Amino acid sequence: MSILTVSNLTKQFGGLVAVNSVDMTVEKGSITAVIGPNGAGKTTFFNLITGVYQPDKGNVQLGSTSLVGLKPHEISRHGIARTFQNIRLFSNITVLENVMVGLHKQLQAGIVGTLFQTKRVREEEKQAQEEAYHWLEYVGLAQHLNEDAQNLSYGAQRRLEIARALATKPKLLLLDEPAAGMNPRETRELTEFIHRMREDLDMTIVLIEHDMKLVMEISEQIFVLDHGEKIAEGKPAEIRNNVKVIEAYLGKSAVTPA
Amino acid sequence: MQKLTNKLKGNKLAQIILLVLYVVVTSLSLYLAQASVTAFLLMLFSLLLLYYTELPVRLKWLIAGVVLIGVIPFVSSTGPGYQSYMEVATVVGIYVAMALGLNIVVGLAGLLDLGFVAFFAIGSYTYGIFATGQAANFMPFGSFPLSGNSFWIFILIGCFAAALFGVLLGIPVLRVKGDYLAIVTLGFGEIIRIVFNNLDKPVNITNGAMGLASVQPPEIFGYQFVYPNQFYYIVLGILLLVILAVRRFEFSKIGRSWKAVRENEIAAQSMGIHLVRTKLLAFAIGASFSGMMGVVFAAKQTFVDPTSFTLLESITILVMVILGGMGSVPGVILGAAVITILNLQVLTEVTNYLNQLSLDGVISFPEALSPAKMQRFIFGAILIVFAIYRPQGLIPAKNPVFDEESLKEGSKKHKKEQIAVEPDKGFQA
Numbered sequence: 163m164s165i166l167t168v169s170n171l172t173k174q175f176g177g178l179v180a181v182n183s184v185d186m187t188v189e190k191g192s193i194t195a196v197i198g199p200n201g202a203g204k205t206t207f208f209n210l211i212t213g214v215y216q217p218d219k220g221n222v223q224l225g226s227t228s229l230v231g232l233k234p235h236e237i238s239r240h241g242i243a244r245t246f247q248n249i250r251l252f253s254n255i256t257v258l259e260n261v262m263v264g265l266h267k268q269l270q271a272g273i274v275g276t277l278f279q280t281k282r283v284r285e286e287e288k289q290a291q292e293e294a295y296h297w298l299e300y301v302g303l304a305q306h307l308n309e310d311a312q313n314l315s316y317g318a319q320r321r322l323e324i325a326r327a328l329a330t331k332p333k334l335l336l337l338d339e340p341a342a343g344m345n346p347r348e349t350r351e352l353t354e355f356i357h358r359m360r361e362d363l364d365m366t367i368v369l370i371e372h373d374m375k376l377v378m379e380i381s382e383q384i385f386v387l388d389h390g391e392k393i394a395e396g397k398p399a400e401i402r403n404n405v406k407v408i409e410a411y412l413g414k415s416a417v418t419p420a
Numbered sequence: 421m422q423k424l425t426n427k428l429k430g431n432k433l434a435q436i437i438l439l440v441l442y443v444v445v446t447s448l449s450l451y452l453a454q455a456s457v458t459a460f461l462l463m464l465f466s467l468l469l470l471y472y473t474e475l476p477v478r479l480k481w482l483i484a485g486v487v488l489i490g491v492i493p494f495v496s497s498t499g500p501g502y503q504s505y506m507e508v509a510t511v512v513g514i515y516v517a518m519a520l521g522l523n524i525v526v527g528l529a530g531l532l533d534l535g536f537v538a539f540f541a542i543g544s545y546t547y548g549i550f551a552t553g554q555a556a557n558f559m560p561f562g563s564f565p566l567s568g569n570s571f572w573i574f575i576l577i578g579c580f581a582a583a584l585f586g587v588l589l590g591i592p593v594l595r596v597k598g599d600y601l602a603i604v605t606l607g608f609g610e611i612i613r614i615v616f617n618n619l620d621k622p623v624n625i626t627n628g629a630m631g632l633a634s635v636q637p638p639e640i641f642g643y644q645f646v647y648p649n650q651f652y653y654i655v656l657g658i659l660l661l662v663i664l665a666v667r668r669f670e671f672s673k674i675g676r677s678w679k680a681v682r683e684n685e686i687a688a689q690s691m692g693i694h695l696v697r698t699k700l701l702a703f704a705i706g707a708s709f710s711g712m713m714g715v716v717f718a719a720k721q722t723f724v725d726p727t728s729f730t731l732l733e734s735i736t737i738l739v740m741v742i743l744g745g746m747g748s749v750p751g752v753i754l755g756a757a758v759i760t761i762l763n764l765q766v767l768t769e770v771t772n773y774l775n776q777l778s779l780d781g782v783i784s785f786p787e788a789l790s791p792a793k794m795q796r797f798i799f800g801a802i803l804i805v806f807a808i809y810r811p812q813g814l815i816p817a818k819n820p821v822f823d824e825e826s827l828k829e830g831s832k833k834h835k836k837e838q839i840a841v842e843p844d845k846g847f848q849a
């Protein structure tokens with residue numbers, strides 16, 4: 163059963179077609195990778211799904227609901243969460259609060275309740291703190307709860323972004339280059355972690371990644387973008403030997419010897 | 421000195437004793453040496469000391485209450501400076517509330533607003549128009565001025581009117597960000613003032629540049645509020661509510677949403693935060709504090725005209741927030757107090773003193789450096805020094821500290837409910 167269906171998705175920036183008539187189907191519960199050379203349009207593709215940009219053409223469907231025209235916060239409420247290639251944490255607030263923001267959509271507190279600190283609001287707030295702490299434990303950041311997010315190490319910041327995304331309880335999690343800047347050991351742990359997340363949380367995961375070892379190891383389905391177009395899709399073994407893909411990464415001369 | 425502070429740290433009894441001693445000494449000196457600005461300032465300084473003690477929060481509030489409600493009015497009440505001190509204290513309170521309002525917009529939500537005084541103007545005119553004969557010009561029913569008894573309701577009306585305008589201004593203004601937002605809000609601030617300045621025709625609503633005179637003083641059970649020492653208590657009451665409110669907002673879902681939007685709009689949105697609603701709420705709540713104090717201001721001055729609501733006022737309030745520490749409630753309170761007292765008391769006293777000296781022929785100033793002109797110069801120099809040496813503000817903003825042990829306990833139940841994780845095997849680097 164498919165959870166995400168993208169059809170004919172197109173986005174132009176001036177004369178540049180960043181995403182060009184892309185079709186894609188993501189199976190529920192799968193781990194899917196989107197790869198491609200720099201500037202291929204991968205991040206733009208994520209931005210179109212999450213409502214950061216509106217597509218010029220085409221459709222994005224989560225289950226049976228169309229996401230086109232929705233604002234990012236509405237899409238989040240439909241069950242899509244993401245991380246960002248250039249980490250976007252709430253730098254000057256604490257690690258715990260960062261995760262708590264991810265829980266906001268399930269909190270009821272309004273102006274009046276907050277002003278009078280009703281029992282319900284206080285309990286809800288306490289619950290949120292506990293749940294946020296739980297997510298920090300899950301990604302192994304619990305001992306940093308009171309630090310400012312900006313003071314975390316790079317790898318820890320990436321994990322915090324994941325914890326924050328998980329707190330929104332997504333059906334679909336989009337990871338934009340989660341292993342960027344990690345050493346081989348961290349990457350290995352990340353691979354294991356992504357697997358575990360899917361098992362534990364019953365999620366579908368789509369990730370953009372340049373680390374081919376990770377991609378080949380982890381993904382069940384791979385989509386390849388180049389210059390905004392989808393040039394290939396298939397299982398890791400198929401992609402590995404796909405001529406078009408090798409061409410896109412290494413240039414024509416690599417496949418057609420002179 | 422180092423040794424002394426080390427010794428004091430952790431010793432609550434010593435802190436209390438020192439604080440009480442300090443309050444007693446400054447009280448006595450103010451009580452005996454009447455009309456001494458220094459003594460009055462030292463007296464106010466005790467509140468800052470109180471902030472830095474390590475006493476329980478409730479006790480701090482209690483002591484602050486005693487000092488503000490009882491000690492300060494009492495010890496200054498015997499001399500000729502009484503009303504002028506109370507006037508200063510009242511104005512400080514008004515500015516503190518406004519600065520706390522602006523702090524929500526600028527400090528917490530990160531929206532640079534250069535027209536904030538507009539909401540103060542709206543509060544002032546709301547009461548000014550109905551508490552003078554002015555309203556009779558356009559109201560088909562009712563008799564005006566309304567009596568001073570209506571003042572109390574008008575505090576609420578001013579609060580809501582300003583909040584409403586906050587939303588109305590916010591809707592078009594929030595399409596732009598950053599520097600542009602600052603320019604647009606500046607424009608809106610000026611527009612409001614100019615509208616009030618010109619709304620005397622075709623129907624005379626605001627009486628234009630002439631302003632509204634003889635605003636009814638507040639009244640309750642036949643008791644009228646006319647003097648600064650009476651307004652002092654009104655302002656203190658409202659201020660207390662305002663501080664309570666900002667504190668509660670700051671550490672709630674709403675406050676966290678503001679900070680998230682300030683830190684990163686795109687990330688905040690993709691966490692499900694409604695950007696426009698969150699920003700409008702900041703505008704509305706920030707504005708509402710100003711609206712309330714606007715009503716008090718109109719009643720205290722008994723006169724409202726557009727010249728009280730210039731761009732310079734907006735900038736002064738912004739300076740209070742930045743100098744005190746953006747996003748920091750204690751910082752902003754201190755910032756507002758320092759700037760107001762500097763403007764109202766210290767710099768005027770210095771000017772008077774220098775004038776006296778030159779009158780006596782001790783020193784003579786060239787025309788270009790006359791003390792009155794120097795006042796602004798000194799003010800500017802002080803700001804620059806603060807900006808260089810305390811860029812985070814006098815009391816930088818602090819994040820809440822959560823108790824790990826209790827969270828650890830509580831998070832266990834989430835584990836059972838949702839997923840079985842072994843945290844130790846977690847994703848560890």
Ligand SMILES: Nc1ncnc2c1ncn2[C@@H]1O[C@H](COP(=O)(O)OP(=O)(O)OP(=O)(O)O)[C@@H](O)[C@H]1O
Nearest residue numbers: 175178180198199200201202203204205206207247
């Ligand atoms: N907001 C924008 N305005 C104009 N051009 C843009 C914008 N966002 C992306 N682009 C352009 O669209 C193209 C695709 O960019 P995108 O960030 O999606 O690439 P990517 O596949 O994520 O690359 P990388 O692997 O380097 O992250 C690039 O040429 C980029 O310059």
Ligand SMILES: [Mg+2]
Nearest residue numbers: 204205206247
């Ligand atoms: Mg990218």
